[in-house]
Amino acid sequence: MTHTPWNTPATQERPRLQPWALPQPGPAWPTNPSRLNSLLRGFAPISLSEMNGVALLNRTDTKFVMPAGQLLHALAALQSDYRVLCMAGQRLHHYHTLYFDTPDFALYHLHVNKRPNLYKVRSREYTDTRQSFFEVKHKTHKDRTIKERIPTAQPMVELTAEAVDWLQGVFPYDGQALEPKLWNTFTRITLVSKHCCERVTLDVGLTFYADHQQVQMDHLAIAELKADANNQTSPFLLQMRAQRIRPHGFSKYCIGTSLLYKQVKKNALKPKILLLEKIMKGNTWND
Numbered sequence: 001m002t003h004t005p006w007n008t009p010a011t012q013e014r015p016r017l018q019p020w021a022l023p024q025p026g027p028a029w030p031t032n033p034s035r036l037n038s039l040l041r042g043f044a045p046i047s048l049s050e051m052n053g054v055a056l057l058n059r060t061d062t063k064f065v066m067p068a069g070q071l072l073h074a075l076a077a078l079q080s081d082y083r084v085l086c087m088a089g090q091r092l093h094h095y096h097t098l099y100f101d102t103p104d105f106a107l108y109h110l111h112v113n114k115r116p117n118l119y120k121v122r123s124r125e126y127t128d129t130r131q132s133f134f135e136v137k138h139k140t141h142k143d144r145t146i147k148e149r150i151p152t153a154q155p156m157v158e159l160t161a162e163a164v165d166w167l168q169g170v171f172p173y174d175g176q177a178l179e180p181k182l183w184n185t186f187t188r189i190t191l192v193s194k195h196c197c198e199r200v201t202l203d204v205g206l207t208f209y210a211d212h213q214q215v216q217m218d219h220l221a222i223a224e225l226k227a228d229a230n231n232q233t234s235p236f237l238l239q240m241r242a243q244r245i246r247p248h249g250f251s252k253y254c255i256g257t258s259l260l261y262k263q264v265k266k267n268a269l270k271p272k273i274l275l276l277e278k279i280m281k282g283n284t285w286n287d
Helices: 033-041 049-054 068-077 106-112 161-170 235-242 252-260 267-280
Strands: 044-046 058-067 082-085 093-101 118-126 131-139 145-152 179-193 198-210 213-217 220-227
Touching: 033 068, 058 068, 058 267, 068 198, 068 220, 068 235, 093 106, 093 252, 106 118, 106 252, 131 161, 145 161, 179 252, 198 252, 213 252, 220 235, 220 267, 252 267
Parallel strands: 044 082
Antiparallel strands: 058 145, 058 220, 082 179, 093 118, 093 179, 118 131, 131 145, 179 198, 198 213, 198 220
């Protein structure tokens, strides 16, 4: 049985969902894209079918936030340890994501209040292949990330009866209370370890959209190390240490929501916002 952590009576009429058009991804790289492409060509390719063994739908995640220039330094040092996902000859892949929440942002507030057992509900389109999925990400109290998803014919901009029924098995709250809140687009590089069950996703060109507003984060790079176990000898982790880049939590949904919605609680995110502002001004961060 589902329950709700928010006060939204089932009979309360909620705002009609807006027929938002899918936003187009911004530039993948703010400066010197030829340097990025040259570095990516130095990695051996891996196909999507070859990645089946490292899907890592149940995993540990470690995130890093850095200026785009520092990501270039990391890529130059990692070519012998990782392969790069290559589809149709492309090593940069584009994503659309639409997040759902309640009218009063209950899921967002659970995250910023650092409650255990956190959930995100989203529709994601892999724009290069036109594949779409409806997904639930669950961060457990043991810091494991579990992702459940189902394919959809196109990006889901409002919840169907079938989607609500599916949510009952993977989401502990009332799916009928959810509505679309935030789009984002970004470009992703995916590295796959040659030595262990580990992936690294590198996201650049991040842009948030909500109700005809947008925020671009062109000079920001977000890295996420995804593994089935804690591996202190991971070459990517060692490279982050060499550059003095410490792990730093980053929720795209929470950051985007805090920037585009005035009414949400955001005091707990102020240190992250200040860090992002520093990076966006072109400063490095190594503390």
